[in-house]
Structures are given as structure tokens and as C-alpha cells.
Amino acid sequence: MNGKALPYLLLMPATLFLCVFFLYPFALVAFEAVTRDGAFTLDNFRTMAGSWKFPATVRNTLLLAAIVVPIQLAMALLMASVVSRLETGRSAALYIFAIPLGISDLAAGLIWLAIFDQSGFLNTLLSGLGIVDRPIMFLGYQSKLTIFIAVVLAEIWRATAIMMVILVAGMGLIPREYHEAAEVFGASPWKRFVRITLPLLRPSLQTAIILRVILAFEVFAVVAALGGTNLPVLMGETYNWQFTLQDRNVAAASALLILAISIGFTLFFLRVLRVPREARI
Amino acid sequence: MSAVAEAPVAAATADARKAGDWLLVATAILLCIWVLLPIYLLIVNALSSPQEVTAFPKRFFPSFDVGSLAFFINFAGVARALWNSVLVATLTMVLSIGFGAPAGYALSRFDFPGKETFRFLVLMTRAFPLPLLALPLAVMFIRTGLDDTALGLALVHTTLALPFAVLITFSLFSGIPVELEEAAWTLGCTRLQAFRKVILPLALPGIAASAVFAFTISWNEVFAAAVLTIENRTLTAFLLQSLGESPLYLKFAGGAALVVPALIFIFAVRKYLFAMWGIANR
Numbered sequence: 001m002n003g004k005a006l007p008y009l010l011l012m013p014a015t016l017f018l019c020v021f022f023l024y025p026f027a028l029v030a031f032e033a034v035t036r037d038g039a040f041t042l043d044n045f046r047t048m049a050g051s052w053k054f055p056a057t058v059r060n061t062l063l064l065a066a067i068v069v070p071i072q073l074a075m076a077l078l079m080a081s082v083v084s085r086l087e088t089g090r091s092a093a094l095y096i097f098a099i100p101l102g103i104s105d106l107a108a109g110l111i112w113l114a115i116f117d118q119s120g121f122l123n124t125l126l127s128g129l130g131i132v133d134r135p136i137m138f139l140g141y142q143s144k145l146t147i148f149i150a151v152v153l154a155e156i157w158r159a160t161a162i163m164m165v166i167l168v169a170g171m172g173l174i175p176r177e178y179h180e181a182a183e184v185f186g187a188s189p190w191k192r193f194v195r196i197t198l199p200l201l202r203p204s205l206q207t208a209i210i211l212r213v214i215l216a217f218e219v220f221a222v223v224a225a226l227g228g229t230n231l232p233v234l235m236g237e238t239y240n241w242q243f244t245l246q247d248r249n250v251a252a253a254s255a256l257l258i259l260a261i262s263i264g265f266t267l268f269f270l271r272v273l274r275v276p277r278e279a280r281i
Numbered sequence: 282m283s284a285v286a287e288a289p290v291a292a293a294t295a296d297a298r299k300a301g302d303w304l305l306v307a308t309a310i311l312l313c314i315w316v317l318l319p320i321y322l323l324i325v326n327a328l329s330s331p332q333e334v335t336a337f338p339k340r341f342f343p344s345f346d347v348g349s350l351a352f353f354i355n356f357a358g359v360a361r362a363l364w365n366s367v368l369v370a371t372l373t374m375v376l377s378i379g380f381g382a383p384a385g386y387a388l389s390r391f392d393f394p395g396k397e398t399f400r401f402l403v404l405m406t407r408a409f410p411l412p413l414l415a416l417p418l419a420v421m422f423i424r425t426g427l428d429d430t431a432l433g434l435a436l437v438h439t440t441l442a443l444p445f446a447v448l449i450t451f452s453l454f455s456g457i458p459v460e461l462e463e464a465a466w467t468l469g470c471t472r473l474q475a476f477r478k479v480i481l482p483l484a485l486p487g488i489a490a491s492a493v494f495a496f497t498i499s500w501n502e503v504f505a506a507a508v509l510t511i512e513n514r515t516l517t518a519f520l521l522q523s524l525g526e527s528p529l530y531l532k533f534a535g536g537a538a539l540v541v542p543a544l545i546f547i548f549a550v551r552k553y554l555f556a557m558w559g560i561a562n563r
Binding site for chain 1: 301306308309312313315316319320322325326334335336337338339341379380381386387390391396399402403406407410411412414416419421436437439440443447497501502504508520524529533535536543544546551554
């Protein structure tokens, strides 16, 4: 076989697949969003934005991302630091921290439902401690704040692992000598973390944040399990437009909005956290 | 650290270091509890009788009653949903390895024009909320007869799993010295023989791990599954669509049915977690 053609032959199945099932659907979704019955129109976006739920939907989604992602970043850094400094039990800790990585967002929602439900474990604990007389309804339609808090906790629990794994891998790339040198000069562990680990971890931080922010805008099943329709989010509304309201075009417009927000934030973090080529390790 | 630097600071830092070690271990244990406790509570619910699940106050230990699980398994549609989940996940696994592994091999062994473009295409898939693809594909599938089939959903799940399959096999093949292959060639092997007899046995555990990961991705996916299946719902789609009306014990038993295989899968691939996510930095 001709050696020059071989790599292209090997890449062809994957490339064709991605063209048909990745690039083409995106063109299609964009097309459906700006047309109705074959004619160009912006009505789909107007219908979407005109829905009474829309402002709350956008606000909830952005607020969730804005609260969840920074907390996750801090926790993932903590987990990664713990893992990279542990000497015994390192791999056990790493496995346990990584467990939520394999857990479906729906399952994560159900797990936290077991805790926050009216007959759940949190109420059992609270009444056992004598703090409340009878179980509180945390997830009812009148308690949006507690639903929100439950979703935040479930999201932090579920999706910190992704960031942690990326950061552990990134920390492994930082040469030990830097830390040792700083230690010799008397830098405290905190100072070493801020002055050495964080700056050198920038490429991994960038990857982790971008991935996590995009996933945050996709939040769907956790909210469905915990809040039902009481806490509308963008992905859930897209699903509603497609199914309950049977309007593909508005669903496509809604999908395009999520895409636009995701791409916008990706570009933002690529720029803000960019790493000069000569500064890479 | 050198002995010169150690001598004067050793005494002063010994105490601080000991305190630091304790803090480290305590933090590690706390974080482990944070991860494990919620899963434990779900399992407690799944292993309690339906009456206990809806009762208040709750016990923090399971009664090992299989009533909830039995109700779940016998509930109309569950067995079929479980079967569909396994079928879709298996198809996803086969497709993503079948398409991804050759690409991973090509990326690790050849330098050719267009390589960067391909890597960019693969990495780009990660910057998009892929489950949304299910929306336009729903129409395309109706036209081609793929709607509501395991294969149709598996194709969408493959777009999710393929980038990981490419990246993990790329790092796998890169880790196997090209000299081994070259030695086989000089001994008279063709390229294919060398791959089959020398490289494949070495890469097989890693390929298996990335297959398991592809399976897990499909097993866990909710949005596309719910959009693309009606009659042939997967377990996640089934649970999502019955959230409104199903009793608590059904939800918790279903949740446990989703979680327990995932725990095993992650355990099986734990060595390869970094290959999957780590090299995205480069």
C-alpha cells in the first residue's frame, strides 16, 4: 500500500463520520432556527424570547454556571493538590474522587433527590437533631431557592471530577525541581501553590474551565430530577419546545442560543487564559 | 533536598510538616466522604422496601429488602429499556472504536498535511453541546428510517464518544515505541502483520478501556436519548420521562441501576483517565 495515502485512509472513517453527524447537523440546526416553512425569518427567536419563561430560563442557566463553576474550580484544585501530595492511598483517593465522572447527570439528580426529598435524609437528620418539627418541603414549587441550592450542590458533586482529572494531569507535568527550589528559598506551601503551581497550570486550567462552562450550559437532567419544571433552564426549555410544544424551529433557535453562549464563553476563556507559546512547559 | 539545606530547617519544619500531613489526610478523607456519602444514601434507598422509602423518618442503613428493586425490574417497560441501553451502548462502543482507533493510530505514527486540521476538528467537538445535535438529526432520521432505532441513537452517542476514542488511542499508540514496529518490518512482517502481532497485543488493554468509556458515555446520556427514542427508550430516557408520575422507590431503584454499572466501569478504566482528559492541554 502506498505509504502516503495510508494516514488519510485511516483518518477517513472518523472524518466522514464527524462531517455527517457533527458538522452537517450544526448547519442544519442553524438553518432550521432562521427559517419557517422554507422562508427566512427571525420569528423563531422572537417566539422563544417572547415566552414568559424565557427571562427566568436565561437567568437561571447563567446564574447556575456563575455559582457552580468557581466553586468547582476551587474544589478541583483542592482535590488535585491533595491527590498529588498524598503518598499512601493516592490511587484510592484518585479513584474515589473520579467516581462522579462516570455517573449520569440523571442519576446524580436522583441521588440528591434522595437527600432533599420531603421524606429524604436531610429532613430525617434535621428532625433527628430537633431543628425542625416536621419535614420541610425543599423541592416544592414555592421553594425555588432551595431547589436552586439543591441543583448547585448536585452539580458541584457531579461535575467537579472532570476538572480534577484535567488538573491532576496538568500538575503532573510541572517539574518537581521548581517546587524544591522554592522550598529551599523558604516559600510556604501556599506561596508555592500561588506562585508556581497556578501559573504553570494555566493550560490545564484553561481546558478545565472551558469544558466545565460548556457543560454548565447543558445542565438538564439534574434540574429535571430535582426541580421538575419549577426551575426552567435553557436545555430543558429546548426539550420542551421540541416535545411538549412540538415546534422544531423554535427548539432549533433555542439550541442555537445555547451554542452561541457556549462558543462565546469558549472564545472568552481562550483569550483571557491564553498561554504564550514560549511560556509552555 | 540536600543535607545542607535540611539541617537548620529540619527541626523547625518538622512540627509544621506533621500538622500539614494531618491536614492533608483529613482533607482527603472529608473529600472522599463528600463523594461517597450521597451514593451510599441512594443505595440505602434502593435496598429498602417501598414502604420504607416513602416513610419518614428514614433509617440510615439499608434493610436489604429487594421490594423496590423487584418493583423496578417488573415495572412495565423497564426490562426493555435496560436492554435498549445495553444495545445502544454496545453499538456506540463498536462504532467509536472502529472509527476512532485507526485515526488515533494515524495521528501517532504519521506526519502529514492536514493532521492539525483533523486534531482541531476532534477538539472542536468538545467545545459544543453535542446532545443538541439530536434535534436536527431527529428529522434526518425520520427520512432515513433511523428514527427510534438503537442504531440512530448510537450514531449520535458516537459523536460524543469518538473524540475520546481518538485521543486515548492516540496516546496509547504514541506510548508504544515505533522501533518495535520497525523491527517487525525488518524481520519480514508486512505493515498489517506488524500491527496485528506486535502493536495490537500491547495496545489491547488501553483500547478495551476506551471501549468501556464509550459504553459509559452512551449508558449515561440523557438528552439525545430522550429526544430520539419513543418506543425504544433507553433506561435514562425512560426514567426521565417517567419522573413526573413514578413513585419515589422506582426513581431510586432506577438511579441505582444507572449508578452501579458506572461505578464498575470507572473502576475498570481508572488507569486511563488521564490519557482521556490529560492530553487535551497539548
